[in-house]
Amino acid sequence: MSEKYDLIIVGSGPGGYVAAIRASQLGLKTAIVERDALGGVCLNWGCIPTKALLRTAEVYHQMQNASAYGLKADNVDFDLDAVVKRSRQIAGQLSGGVKHLMKKNKITVIEGEGRVAKGGAAPKVIVKGKDGKETTYEPKNVLLATGARARTVPQAGLEPDGKFIWTAKEAMVPDAMPKKLLVIGSGAIGIEFASFYNALGAEVTVVEMMDRILPVEDEEISAMALKSFQKQGMNVVTGARVEGVKPGKDQISATIKGKDGKTTKESYDRIVLAIGIVGNVEGLGLEELGVKVDRTHVEVNGFGQTNVKGLHAIGDLTGPPWLAHKASHEGIVCVEKIAGKNPHAFETWNIPGCTYCHPQIASVGLTEAKAKEAGRKVKVGKFPFIGNGKAIALGEPEGLIKTVFDEKTGELLGAHMIGAEVTELIQGYVVARQGELTEAELMETVFPHPTLSEMMHESVLDAYDRVVHM
Missing domain, CATH: 3.50.50.60 (FAD/NAD(P)-binding domain)
Known part of the structure; x- marks a missing residue:
């Protein structure tokens, strides 16, 4: 008989490994099944290595435009192999970091490909190792975090x-x-x-x-x-x-x-x-268990519970938004519920999205059009990067910050940005929405000078005809 676990997680991406750590913190004996490298697609082939590549592109762009900063950089070139090598080394370093976290939190790592089958209080987990041998586990709970892959035509x-x-x-x-x-x-x-x-x-x-x-x-x-x-x-x-x-x-x-x-x-x-992604639902044994699946995504409630007792699912496997931070938070809510805590059901209303192109793009909440479609009367504020001293000093005068408020209540319905470092700035509005702040609190908040964040303040002020630097 294999070792008993309170929870076995299939998939070690940002949903799976974060859920495993939280489960361990809550006293659940936890194991995680991974067929490839710890950290999943995001850490090894997605979020992190792509940002390493994009950072290279950003530095290369700045070197090509060094004269704009009073600098000289002649014969600027790149080594593609070295660029890729740096990206892969960063991914490898972070995958090793996840391995350390598993050990630190006493989480068993089971190498192989997992699937579920009918069991008792929860489905069994059958893991096929790299040697082809299968081992069956009978945990109290199972959490699927197998992610998704690129859609093809x-x-x-x-x-x-x-x-x-x-x-x-x-x-x-x-x-x-x-x-x-x-x-x-x-x-x-x-x-x-x-x-x-x-x-x-x-x-x-x-x-x-x-x-x-x-x-x-x-x-x-x-x-x-x-x-x-x-x-x-x-x-x-x-x-x-x-x-x-x-x-x-x-x-x-x-x-x-x-x-x-x-x-x-x-x-x-x-x-x-x-052109989008599809959930990794194949080969998991879902059909045998009668798990509800809609267009390659497992159906769950706000606590990651499927229609099968003891079986849970999180992350890209369960549908949009397909974001690492969504998966991580979903995983935490799920295991806290498993552990008998009383977490708030997971919702997607306040999940920020970031695109690390040049210029960067970030957003949270409703767009102006979506807010109006929902029947809201809105107040919209805007502030351009060209009006911000720090943006000009950085040589990044291209961009815009836009805020959308409910005219009646002052609720911040959404925020949308394009420009330098907006993927870092957006969290300020995420916190404001989570704390249910209105325009009044935001206008009374002091923003440091000189910073790009001052534009966030100015955008709020503009929505109420109080903008200063424009």
Whole structure:
């Protein structure tokens, strides 16, 4: 008989490993099953290594524009192998950090591929090790945190082929620098890779099926982003789709159908697929247990509970927003409920989103359009980076901070930003929304000078006709 556990977690991404640590803190004997590297896709092939690549692109951009700061940098170039190596080393370092955290918190790490099967109080967990042998565990609770993977479109030939067509994973470890790159999809993943390769000199085309890029963002922010990307040399095509591709000897041709119905054919060195993700539900034994699944995502309530007793699920496996911090918080709520605590049910109303392109983009809450669709009368404040002393001193005068308030109650409905370091600034508004602050408290708050955060204050003031520096 295998060792008994209070909780076995399948998947060690930012949802799984954080849930394991919290479970251990609450006194639950916990094990985590991982078929690959600890930290999951986010740490090893997503959030962290992509930011390392984007940091390289940012530094490279600044070096190319050194003269704007009174500096000299001649013959600026890059070593692609070294760029990728740095990214992989950072991912490896952090994966090792997760291993240390598992040991520190006395969490058993089970290497192998896990699935669930009918059991007693909770499903059994069957783990197939790398040697092919299977071990069965009978925990009191099971938590699935298997994440998701890139969506493909086989009917259009859009499937990763290891050469011409990349998912995010292949785009992080390029075998060569593409001279011409097609990015399909303009969400956060697509735009980040477009920004990275464009900064390093590739001729980048972005195709988006919707009528604007970054479609989940506020329309005003999307429009500013488009202008910036085009200014940087990107070719952006909206309201279009890739109808098919045809690999050649050295390039791959793509047929693109525009919003006018006309098709064009162009050849590229590589294609990056960034058209969404699908949950990793296959091979988990969900059908046998009768687990409710909707379009590759497991259905759960606000505590991560599925319709099967003792079986829980969190993170990308359960649907949008597909964000690491969402998965982590979801995991904490889930295990606290398992441990008999009384956590607030998980909600998605106050989860920030960040896109690490150049310029950066960040948001939380309702866009202006969504607020109006919901029947709210709104007050909108805006403040441009060009009006901020710190932004000008940094050489980053391009950007905007926009806030949306309920006209009647003063509730902060949403905040939307584009510009330098907005992925760090957004948390101020997240805290304000979590604390249910109104415009009154925000206007009375003192922001340090000189900082970019002063623009957050000015945007609030602008919504109520009290803006100072504009």
